[in-house]
Amino acid sequence: MRALYPSSPVILVDDEPQILLSFSVLLKTEGINNIVTVEDSRKVLPLLSGQEAALIVLDLSMPHLPGFTLLSEINAAFPHIPVIIVTATDNLETAVECMKSGAFDYLVKPVEPDRLLSSIRKALDMSALQDEVSSLKHYLLTDQLKHESTFSPIVTNSRKMRALFKYAEAISVSPQPVLITGETGVGKELFARAIHELSGRKGEFVAVNISGLDDSMFSDTLFGHKKGAFTGADAAREGLIAQASGGTLFLDEIGDLSEVSQVKLLRLLQEHRYLPLGSDVYKQGDARTIVATNRDIAELIAQGKFRKDLFFRLRTHQIQILPLRERREDIPVLLDHFLGEAARSLGKKKPTHPRELVTLLSTCSFPGNVRELQAMVYDAVAMHKGGVLSMDSFKCTISQDAPGQIVATAGGPRRDVVEDVFGKFPTLQEAEDYLVSEALRKADNNQGIASSLLGITRQALNKRLSRSRK
DSSP, rough: OOOOSSSSEEEEESSSSSHHHHHHHHHHHOOOOOOEEEEEEEGHHHHHHOOOOSSEOSSSSSSSOOOOHHHHHHHHHOTTSOEEEESOOOHHHHHHHHTTTSSSEESSSSSOOOOOOHHHHHHEEEEHHHHHHHHHHHHHHHHOOOOGGGTTTTTTOHHHHHHHHHHHHHTTTTOOOOEEEEOOOOOHHHHHHHHHHHHTTOOOEEEEETOOHHHHHHHHHHHOTTTSTTTTOOEEEEOHHHHHHEEEEEEEEEGGOOOHHHHHHHHHHHHHHEOOOOSSSSSEEEEEEEEEEEOOHHHHHHHSSSSSSHHHHHHEEEEEEOOOOOGGGHHHHHHHHHHHHHHHHHTTOOOOOHHHHHHHHHTOOOTTTTHHHHHHHHHHHHHSSSSSSSSHHHHHHHHHHHHHHHHHTTTTSSOOOHHHHSEEEEEEOHHHHHHHHHHHHHHHTOHHHHHHTTTTTTHHHHHHHHHOOO
């Protein structure tokens, strides 16, 4: 089930009050509380002129304005609103004519509750997807954001990141789950908070890192428990789903979720209800779910560690945040931002950084991404005493990171990387010349930075350069 909680009302049209009452009770038991009932079919079109509707459930046999005539008029004036016909007229020709006139479905009274709910779910699902496609077209074909300030915590100059902002803004009003992927430190929770703020949901943003939670802890944390549910449960406690009611539940590190807990999360997303520990009475869950992970879900599925059906449910909307090394244009603006932030937090004047620092930072692969850069800057500002900011602490951190990067690469499948580069096994002189050339390229011809990358002094680099020119 997808769009079970429409913001616009479901309109029930029937001249029998008892039918309207029974349908209303059925929908409310499934969490649909925004319902408008109409006994006089003549009032429907004026009602639609004044407000939006998510869905219309319409009887055919009514006085004054017959349902079939009303269906045609609704389809002409409001074609985006799905209409489900529920009637006692069990006639194939009538059903065909209704479908030709724009009906979403045709059900015969007395209709089974599960059949009616299934049809309503599909209609709401289709309507929600149409709205999302329309919204995406609007945002992706323009370069404007309606809410620039919402993304202010995410400091960037990247056009690729701005494209993600537009996508996040477009899907923010959707009730569907969002899967946010990206390496550690790229800002996944910042995106989740921005989506929540843009959604207009009145409930809270509730975040939990589920890494390391076993199934019992996961169930208790999310679903809560009744008094006496287990040893030590001296009082009933609401879970985070209840705390996030009407808002957003953010589950970080979803890739670490146990298989048993994955089944429970899938059931929650499908049915929008859950059982607190020790209870046999279901509770409704209307929080929008956003999940995040730094792991490769496709690989986990291939290994049998993550359910494919849960993945498909979670990835209705998906945001892949780029690592910092793939948007190096953000390094100057992030550096300036963190310098100011660090100076304020440490009670210091914001230092001036040497121009070469940006070039140095551009040579780093940043396995910890934005969070790693922030830590570097805070450390440098903490040690700063005056004048221009020293590059020493940055050089030290970058040089410490480099061996780890080499080891990580070497840990993969064995390849003749050297021969891939040179086309043969190179001589020592050829390898040295290549490394010097690459270091200068990465350092934008800054010999001080290039020598740091090579692990030699600047004087040693100058000697090699002089020797190669002869």
